[in-house]
Amino acid sequence: xxxxxxxxxxLVQPVGSPLSLECTVExxxxxxxxxxxxxxxxxxxxxxxxVGIGQISSEVPQNLSASRPQDRQFxxxxxxxxxxxSGFYLCAWSPSGTGRETQYFxxxxxxxxx
Amino acid sequence: AQSVAQPEDQVxxxxxxxxxxxxxxxxxxxxxxFWYVQYPNRGLxxxxxxxxxxxxxxxxxxxxxxxxxxxxxxxxxxxxxxxxDSALYFCAVRGVDTGRRALxxxxxxxxxxxx
Numbered sequence: 001x002x003x004x005x006x007x008x009x010x011l012v013q014p015v016g017s018p019l020s021l022e023c024t025v026e027x028x029x030x031x032x033x034x035x036x037x038x039x040x041x042x043x044x045x046x047x048x049x050x051v052g053i054g055q056i057s058s059e060v061p062q063n064l065s066a067s068r069p070q071d072r073q074f075x076x077x078x079x080x081x082x083x084x085x086s087g088f089y090l091c092a093w094s095p096s097g098t099g100r101e102t103q104y105f106x107x108x109x110x111x112x113x114x
Numbered sequence: 115a116q117s118v119a120q121p122e123d124q125v126x127x128x129x130x131x132x133x134x135x136x137x138x139x140x141x142x143x144x145x146x147x148f149w150y151v152q153y154p155n156r157g158l159x160x161x162x163x164x165x166x167x168x169x170x171x172x173x174x175x176x177x178x179x180x181x182x183x184x185x186x187x188x189x190x191x192x193x194x195x196x197x198x199d200s201a202l203y204f205c206a207v208r209g210v211d212t213g214r215r216a217l218x219x220x221x222x223x224x225x226x227x228x229x
Contacts, residue, residue: 105157
């Protein structure tokens with residue numbers, strides 16, 4: 001069966017510091033991968049998605065970036081965090097191919113920028 | 115562009131009563147539709163989806179949803195609510211014919227089931 005991992009679970013960082021959040025998927029190959037941010041416990045904002053290694057689509061311009069160095073690894077980064085980057089970050093995967101659209105979410109990382 | 119509306123921020127229902135969480139969508143062409151549930155400080159869990167076929171879709175934990183194309187709706191229902199159903203529920207959509215893989219989520223509806 002497939003599993004998705006995110007770490008760290010919780011992170012407290014000062015403004016201006018760098019960020020690296022990691023997401024890995026097990027039990028599948030060539031998944032589609034997604035990063036979402038959830039602010040104030042409500043709506044999800046899609047940040048990035050990837051259909052393959054090195055292929056990243058950005059949904060919202062901001063000071064975050066994403067990379068996919070390996071097939072099942074998706075990394076969310078920032079060079080300098082802002083207060084507004086605080087939130088709950090969720091990684092998700094879906095099977096490749098048409099008609100297999102269901103996304104499966106990781107446990108999330110709660111980021112607090114002070 | 116595709117969008118999802120969940121018109122109710124919160125739904126309150128007594129345990130044992132039926133519940134409905136509303137969702138309407140807008141896409142070009144036919145939709146893929148999904149419901150997810152989120153418990154506090156957790157990721158989203160997949161409940162059910164409509165891809166094609168029967169308009170009534172059954173999912174996990176006794177939930178079901180009915181696809182209504184003419185009303186562009188996909189309301190989530192359960193015949194008898196449990197206190198443990200209290201959580202945040204998200205509806206999501208993706209247009210079948212769009213090249214974009216990502217789903218568009220609604221703003222969420224908080225379900226509160228009172229004992």
